[in-house]
Amino acid sequence: MEISNKSSKGKILASGIIPFAFLILLVAYIFGPGSDLLDFGIPLPEITMEKVDFVDSEILVTVRNTGPIPVEVVMADINDRIQPAAIEPDRFLERYETALVRIPFEWNEAEPYIIGLTIEDGTRFEKEIEAAAPALEPSLELAGFFALIGTYVGIIPVMIGLLWLPFIKRISKNKYHFFLALTAGLLLFLGIDSIEEALEVSEENLAGSFNGALLVVTVVVLSFLGLYYTGEKLVKRAESSRLTKPVAIALMISIGIGLHNFGEGLAIGAAVGLGSIAFSTFLIVGFALHNTTEGIAIAAPMSRGKGLVGKALIGKLAALGLIAGSPAIFGAWIGGFVYSPFTSVIFLAIGAGAIFQVIITLLRWIREEGDKNLSSAAVVSGFAVGMLVMYLTSILV
Amino acid sequence: MKKYRSRIMIASISVIIAMSALYFTFTEEISVQLEEAVFVTHTGGVIKTTGEVLDPLYTSATMEFDPMKYLREFNYGKVSQLPDGTTLREFTIIAEDDKVMEVSPGVFFNVWTFNGTVPGPTIRATEGDLVRINFINNGLKSHTMHFHGIHPAEMDGVFEIVGPEGGKFTYEFEAGPVGVHPYHCHVMPLEEHIVRGLYGVYIVDPKEGRPVADEMVMVLNGLDTDFDTENNFYAANTIPFYYQHHPIEINTNELIRIYVVNMVEFDPINNLHLHGNLYKYYPTGTDIVPSFYTDMITLSQTERGIMEFEYEYPGKYLFHAHKVEFSEKGWVGIFLVKDNLDQKSQTGIDYGN
Numbered sequence: 001m002e003i004s005n006k007s008s009k010g011k012i013l014a015s016g017i018i019p020f021a022f023l024i025l026l027v028a029y030i031f032g033p034g035s036d037l038l039d040f041g042i043p044l045p046e047i048t049m050e051k052v053d054f055v056d057s058e059i060l061v062t063v064r065n066t067g068p069i070p071v072e073v074v075m076a077d078i079n080d081r082i083q084p085a086a087i088e089p090d091r092f093l094e095r096y097e098t099a100l101v102r103i104p105f106e107w108n109e110a111e112p113y114i115i116g117l118t119i120e121d122g123t124r125f126e127k128e129i130e131a132a133a134p135a136l137e138p139s140l141e142l143a144g145f146f147a148l149i150g151t152y153v154g155i156i157p158v159m160i161g162l163l164w165l166p167f168i169k170r171i172s173k174n175k176y177h178f179f180l181a182l183t184a185g186l187l188l189f190l191g192i193d194s195i196e197e198a199l200e201v202s203e204e205n206l207a208g209s210f211n212g213a214l215l216v217v218t219v220v221v222l223s224f225l226g227l228y229y230t231g232e233k234l235v236k237r238a239e240s241s242r243l244t245k246p247v248a249i250a251l252m253i254s255i256g257i258g259l260h261n262f263g264e265g266l267a268i269g270a271a272v273g274l275g276s277i278a279f280s281t282f283l284i285v286g287f288a289l290h291n292t293t294e295g296i297a298i299a300a301p302m303s304r305g306k307g308l309v310g311k312a313l314i315g316k317l318a319a320l321g322l323i324a325g326s327p328a329i330f331g332a333w334i335g336g337f338v339y340s341p342f343t344s345v346i347f348l349a350i351g352a353g354a355i356f357q358v359i360i361t362l363l364r365w366i367r368e369e370g371d372k373n374l375s376s377a378a379v380v381s382g383f384a385v386g387m388l389v390m391y392l393t394s395i396l397v
Numbered sequence: 398m399k400k401y402r403s404r405i406m407i408a409s410i411s412v413i414i415a416m417s418a419l420y421f422t423f424t425e426e427i428s429v430q431l432e433e434a435v436f437v438t439h440t441g442g443v444i445k446t447t448g449e450v451l452d453p454l455y456t457s458a459t460m461e462f463d464p465m466k467y468l469r470e471f472n473y474g475k476v477s478q479l480p481d482g483t484t485l486r487e488f489t490i491i492a493e494d495d496k497v498m499e500v501s502p503g504v505f506f507n508v509w510t511f512n513g514t515v516p517g518p519t520i521r522a523t524e525g526d527l528v529r530i531n532f533i534n535n536g537l538k539s540h541t542m543h544f545h546g547i548h549p550a551e552m553d554g555v556f557e558i559v560g561p562e563g564g565k566f567t568y569e570f571e572a573g574p575v576g577v578h579p580y581h582c583h584v585m586p587l588e589e590h591i592v593r594g595l596y597g598v599y600i601v602d603p604k605e606g607r608p609v610a611d612e613m614v615m616v617l618n619g620l621d622t623d624f625d626t627e628n629n630f631y632a633a634n635t636i637p638f639y640y641q642h643h644p645i646e647i648n649t650n651e652l653i654r655i656y657v658v659n660m661v662e663f664d665p666i667n668n669l670h671l672h673g674n675l676y677k678y679y680p681t682g683t684d685i686v687p688s689f690y691t692d693m694i695t696l697s698q699t700e701r702g703i704m705e706f707e708y709e710y711p712g713k714y715l716f717h718a719h720k721v722e723f724s725e726k727g728w729v730g731i732f733l734v735k736d737n738l739d740q741k742s743q744t745g746i747d748y749g750n
Binding site: 081082084 | 451
C-alpha cells in the first residue's frame with residue numbers, strides 16, 4: 001500500500017514536470033544555434049529616456065534599451081542641435097540595460113527642451129521636457145519641506161475628515177448606510193484614479209516592452225489578492241468579538257488609503273521635482289480638499305465601534321489617520337528625490353488593488369448590516385454621491 | 398500547513414516586487430566606476446567622465462572617405478586626342494547602393510555612391526572637350542547619371558534607365574557651358590536617389606583658364622539617417638564637423654577658389670558665410686566677372702557658384718551655414734590661414750594635360 005502510494009506520487013510529479021521539459025526543449029530549439037528559420041521580420045531598436053535631470057550646466061539623461069536588440073548610443077542633441085556629451089558607463093546597451101548620458105548645456109530655467117539621442121544606425125529618439133528645473137538635491141531642509149507638504153495633503157485632511165465621526169455616530173441606521181456606501185463610492189473613484197494615473201505614467205515614461213497596461217493590471221490583481229487574503233484573516237480574528245470588527249475594517253480602509261496616498265505623494269514630489277511650484281501649490285490645495293473625504297471613509301465604520309470611547313477612541317482614530325495620511329510624506333520624499341516611473345507605476349497599482357479590496361469588504365459589511373440588501377435608496381444614493389463628490393473635488397487637482 | 402504555505406507565497410511575491418522596484422530605481426548606482434576620459438564642450442568647458450565620450454567634434458573616426466583628400470581632388474579623366482584635335486576625356490563611374498559608411502563617429506548609414514564615395518568624384522574638363530563617361534551600375538536598383546549642362550536629350554540620364562547589377566551606359570557630350578555644375582542620379586523616387594549620396598561636381602574650365610589659385614570643392618550636403626524627410630546631419634563634403642576638427646590650411650595673400658555646390662534636400666535653402674573676409678561670387682561660374690562681393694550667399698537646391706578670396710591676416714577663420722541650425726548639425730569648418738609667403742600649396746592648374 002505504502003509503495004504504490006509512493007509510485008503514484010512519483011507519477012504525478014513526473015506528469016507535472018514533463019510538459020516543462022518539453023517547453024524548455026522548445027525554447028532551446030528556438031534560441032539554439034542553427035535555428036535562424038524563425039528570423040522573420042526586422043527587429044527595430046528602441047531606447048527610452050526614463051528620466052531627465054537638470055543640474056549645474058549639465059543635463060543628465062537616464063536611458064534604457066527597451067528594444068529587442070542591443071544598441072549603441074552614439075550622439076546626443078538638445079533641441080535637435082548636436083552637443084558633445086558623455087555616456088556612463090559605456091555606449092553599449094544590452095536589452096533593458098540603462099546608461100547615464102551627460103550633456104553639458106547652459107540650460108535656462110522653466111524653458112522647454114527636447115532631448116535627442118541617436119543610435120548607431122542613425123535613428124534618433126527624443127524626449128520632450130515641458131519646463132527645465134534644477135534637480136532637487138536631497139537636503140534636510142527639502143526633506144522637511146516635503147514632510148510639511150505630505151502633512152498638509154495627507155495627515156491633516158484625513159484628520160479633519162475623521163472629525164465627522166460624532167456626526168455619523170448619531171445618525172440613523174439608514175443614513176449610516178448612506179455614509180458607508182458614500183465611502184465605497186469615494187474609494188471606487190480613488191481606485192480608478194490610481195489606475196488611470198498608473199497607466200498615464202507608464203504610457204509617458206515606460207517603454208512598450210514593459211507592457212505598461214498589463215503591468216498595472218497584474219500588480220492591481222496581486223495587491224488585491226494579497227490584501228484580500230490578509231484582510232479576511234484580520235476580520236475573521238475580529239469576529240470573535242463584535243467590538244473590533246469595525247476597527248478591523250477601518251484599519252483596512254486606512255491601509256488602502258495609505259497606499260493610495262503614497263502614490264499621491266509620489267505625484268506631488270515629482271511635480272515639485274519638475275519645478276512647476278505654482279502648479280504644485282494648486283495640486284496641494286486640491287489634494288487637501290480631496291483627501292478630507294478619505295477621513296469620512298475611515299470614520300464611517302469606526303462610528304459603529306461600540307464601547308470605544310474617550311482616549312481609546314481618539315488614540316485609535318489618530319493611529320488610523322496616520323496610517324492613511326503619513327504615506328503621503330514618504331511618497332513625496334521618494335517622488336522628489338529618487339523618482340522613477342517604474343516604482344511610481346508599481347505603487348499606484350498596489351494602491352488601486354488595496355482600494356478595490358477595501359470596497360469589496362465594505363460592500364459585504366453593508367450587506368450584512370443592511371438586511372442583505374445592497375439596492376436600498378440609502379446605499380445607491382450614497383455610492384453615487386461618493387463618486388460625484390470625488391469627481392467634483394478632483395477638478396481642483 | 399496550507400495557510401503557512403500561502404503566507405510564504407504572498408511574502409515571496411511582495412519581496413520580488415520590492416526587489417525589482419529597488420533594482421529599477423537604483424540601476425545607475427550599481428554600475429561600476431571606470432577610469433576618466435575628458436572632453437571639451439561647445440562653450441569650452443572641460444568635462445571629465447568615467448564613461449565614453451559622445452562627440453562628433455573631437456573623437457576621430459576611422460573613415461573610408463577622406464574629406465581632406467576630396468577637397469582638392471580633381472579628376473581630369475583618361476586624356477586622348479581625337480583626329481580633329483578635340484581632347485577626349487574618358488571616365489569610368491560605378492554606382493553602388495549597398496555600402497554602409499560611418500558618416501559620423503558611431504553612426505553607420507547605407508549610402509549610395511558613385512565610385513564608392515559621397516559625393517562622387519569631381520569630374521573636370523575644359524570647355525569644348527569631349528567627355529565620355531563609361532557608367533556601370535553595380536547597384537541593386539536602377540541608376541543613371543544626369544549632368545547639369547548642355548547636351549543632347551538622350552545623354553540626359555533621365556529616360557535611359559540603367560538596370561541594376563551590371564547595367565551599362567556611355568554618356569558622351571561636349572563639355573559646356575563654362576562653370577561648376579552638379580551631376581546626380583535621376584531615377585525615381587528622385588529625392589531618395591539624391592539624398593542617399595548619388596551626386597557629384599562637374600567643372601568646366603574656360604579655354605583660357607582661370608587665374609592660378611588654391612582650388613577646392615565643397616559640396617554642401619545633408620544626411621537623413623532616420624528617414625523622416627529631415628536631415629540629421631549637415632556638412633561641407635558629407636562628414637559633419639570634419640573641417641572644424643581638421644582645419645583647412647591655406648596661405649595668406651594666396652587666391653583661394655572654392656567651387657560650391659548645394660546638394661541639400663528637404664530644406665529649401667543653404668548658405669555659406671565666411672568669417673573675417675568677403676568673397677567674390679560667380680553664380681554657376683559661368684561668367685568671369687563676379688556678380689557679388691559679399692560674405693554671405695544663399696543657395697537653393699543644386700544652386701552653385703565659385704567663390705574667390707584672399708586672407709590678409711593669419712589665424713583661424715570659421716566658415717559655416719548662417720542658417721545656424723545647419724552649422725550646429727555639422728556644416729561648419731575652419732580655415733587655418735598661415736603666413737607662408739614662399740610656399741604656395743598649389744603652383745598652378747595643369748588641367749590634366
